[in-house]
Amino acid sequence: MSVPEIRPASCRQILKDVFGYSQFRPGQEDAMNALMGGRNVLAVMPTGSGKSLCFQVPALALGSLAIVVSPLVALMQDQVTALQLAGVAADTINSSRPYDDNVAVWRRAAAGQLRLLYLSPERLMTAAMLKALGKLSLSLIAVDEAHCISQWGPAFRPEYAALAGLSEAFPRVPIIALTATADESTRADIRANLFGGEVDEIVLGFDRPNIRLTVAPKQGWKQQLLDFVKAHPRQSGIVYCLSRKRTEEAAALLVEAGVRALAYHAGMSDEIREANQNAFMSEPYVVMAATIAFGMGIDKADVRYVFHADLPASLEAYYQEIGRAGRDGKPAEAHMLYGRGDIRMRQMFIDQEETSDEHKRRQHQRLSALIGYCEASSCRRKALLAYFGEQGEECGNCDACLDPATLADATGEAWMVLDLIERTGERYGAAHIIDILRGAETEKIAACGHDRLDGYGSGRSHKKEEWRSLIHQLVAGGLLIHDVAGYGGLSLSPEGELLLGGKRRFMARQHRPTRKERRAAE
Ligand code: ADP
């Protein structure tokens, strides 16, 4: 028994009849039109923007069978349940179901009774599955969470690498790749791996203006966490920690302070993890202290804050993690603690990874972009959006915009840095430049004769950390360019030239001494 096909319905009609919506959201119509026209699509759209409908509606409009690839069984199950409730013939074949169920689903797919079939990448890319699907007529293939294909990205999944064979296996079937976070290099990876060329790209606004962005120097995370959570009573929040141990410490600390807090990490038993997740989803005002194992597919509308007790892996990861706050559009806050020790830890992680130098270089670049964000002396949102290639105005909803009083004129110091960088040929990294400023006696300085430079030792009155912070701010502010050729060298941008020529000034965030520095100074 196959579903009678009268004539292809329009996407707008299906949007209304099946899903009950009268209007497309931004980006949806373009994505649907491309698929309907047989073209490939790369859709980079924020969480909650309605990515799923971009392929679900055309799948229904085109008839026949659409394949949807998704990395997690839970994500597939959620979408399938929602579709079935809307009366759509959708189902999934996956490892968590009994064999007989999977066989029954496959029979329905083969008989033309299904419109959408959800599969994991490893199941789809088996020779047997590809052969069987090759005999059916497919409407489209959707690859959800497509950033998982990028080897360099924070969420690489080896199973996704096999999807590179998709376009060859189904040359006439349009493919849509969807993701909520992809910087330009991740997009390039998706284009190269999944499409090998032609693809319509739809990149939608990354801004989540209701999320307030704040960063504080890490000075005793436990007290800082307690203060923050107490200042946000009766709210659901997520506290991201780097280690499993720390999630438990954080949860215990909060519980002791009378807060309903739970931990979540990959080292717990499935039952406890699931129970904690359910409590977070269904009870009001639960704080979840979690590693990044918690999050993908978490769709809770009223998470009021995301607190980073430790530095995330990259700005991409950060954006994805804070995106879990404020999905209802109401005010929410993303607060991050930022400590020197965290940076060293992240640097060590990268150096210890058993990967190519190219991979390490890209990871280090990503880390410096994140540090630049933490040190930004002007609007953080602008810095964040710029990282994703988007222009923004001063947002008025980040700590830099809200508290410009902590800025001080640092034009003189900035001039010293830029001047030295220019006179040494714009090829050295921050460490060496700081050594020159502070009059250090290193082998490199001796070998380059940089101790004979005018300006050698001229910056002794400022600490290493202060210079480092200023240089990060100059990078974040677009006066210095970091690492174009890949060796970590700093060079001047046109804005930097302006300052050097006395045509602009630079306001910097004051370096706040850490406890250790304060103790050393006493
Ligand atoms: P994403 O995958 O981008 O995070 P979803 O596809 O889960 O987002 O959609 C988020 C919510 O928005 C869902 O509840 C969905 O039903 C709703 N939605 C999607 N498109 C529309 C639309 N055109 N009009 C109204 N609501 C929509």
Ligand code: ZN
């Ligand atoms: Zn701002």
